[in-house]
Amino acid sequence: MTVRNAPRLTSAARRFRPQVEWLEQRDCPTNVAPSLVVNMEVVNDSEVRFYGQVTDESPTTTMVYIDGQALGMAQPNSNGEFSITLTPMGLGNVSVYAADEEWLMSANSNFNFQNSPPVIEGFFAEFLGGTTWKISGRVVDGAPGGLTVTFGDVLFNTGYYSIDTQADGTFEFCAEIPEAEEGIASAQVTDQWGLTSALVQTLIEYSA
Numbered sequence: 660m661t662v663r664n665a666p667r668l669t670s671a672a673r674r675f676r677p678q679v680e681w682l683e684q685r686d687c688p689t690n691v692a693p694s695l696v697v698n699m700e701v702v703n704d705s706e707v708r709f710y711g712q713v714t715d716e717s718p719t720t721t722m723v724y725i726d727g728q729a730l731g732m733a734q735p736n737s738n739g740e741f742s743i744t745l746t747p748m749g750l751g752n753v754s755v756y757a758a759d760e761e762w763l764m765s766a767n768s769n770f771n772f773q774n775s776p777p778v779i780e781g782f783f784a785e786f787l788g789g790t791t792w793k794i795s796g797r798v799v800d801g802a803p804g805g806l807t808v809t810f811g812d813v814l815f816n817t818g819y820y821s822i823d824t825q826a827d828g829t830f831e832f833c834a835e836i837p838e839a840e841e842g843i844a845s846a847q848v849t850d851q852w853g854l855t856s857a858l859v860q861t862l863i864e865y866s867a
């Protein structure tokens with residue numbers, strides 16, 4: 660029986676002997692897709708705020724994307740919490756999702772941004788004497804300031820085409836209406852989202 664000497668390791672082979680058996684064996688970290696809980700809140704009738712929480716093994720490596728009628732992205736903090744306020748381009752659908760560094764994505768959360776049309780209340784022409792009339796009214800809307808009220812019929816015919824509302828939605832001005840032009844005056848307003856009110860009317864009439 661021949662006993663062979665064990666082969667001698669070169670110094671290079673010795674250096675590269677695997678060391679893993681002396682280390683604690685651990686599972687490789689797995690990258691899971693983020694999941695998302697998100698809410699939409701309308702601010703002042705003109706902005707939308709998206710806020711919520713991303714769950715991921717590493718929330719700060721994820722990003723929340725807002726797509727559709729509002730566009731933006733938000734970086735979650737280490738707890739996964741995020742908040743972003745955006746001005747929509749118009750009414751309609753907005754979807755929100757989260758993606759991590761490897762583009763693993765959460766499901767989409769879908770929202771529908773809608774708004775109410777404005778209403779003109781108390782449209783009235785008050786006779787002040789001579790040919791002077793005080794025209795007034797109030798626009799009721801989620802964002803009633805700075806809207807343009809347009810006039811038709813008597814007011815339009817005598818050169819009063821439009822007026823912008825005050826911050827509280829009110830409008831008021833004096834008009835000179837010749838007796839020959841008396842009749843119905845009308846008004847209408849469109850809000851910032853392109854929603855138009857019903858037409859309102861008032862009578863400008865000189866008593867006999």
Ligand SMILES: [Ca+2]
Pocket residue numbers: 690691692693715716717759763
């Ligand atoms: Ca992940």
Ligand SMILES: [Ca+2]
Pocket residue numbers: 704774775776777800801802850851852854
């Ligand atoms: Ca509105």
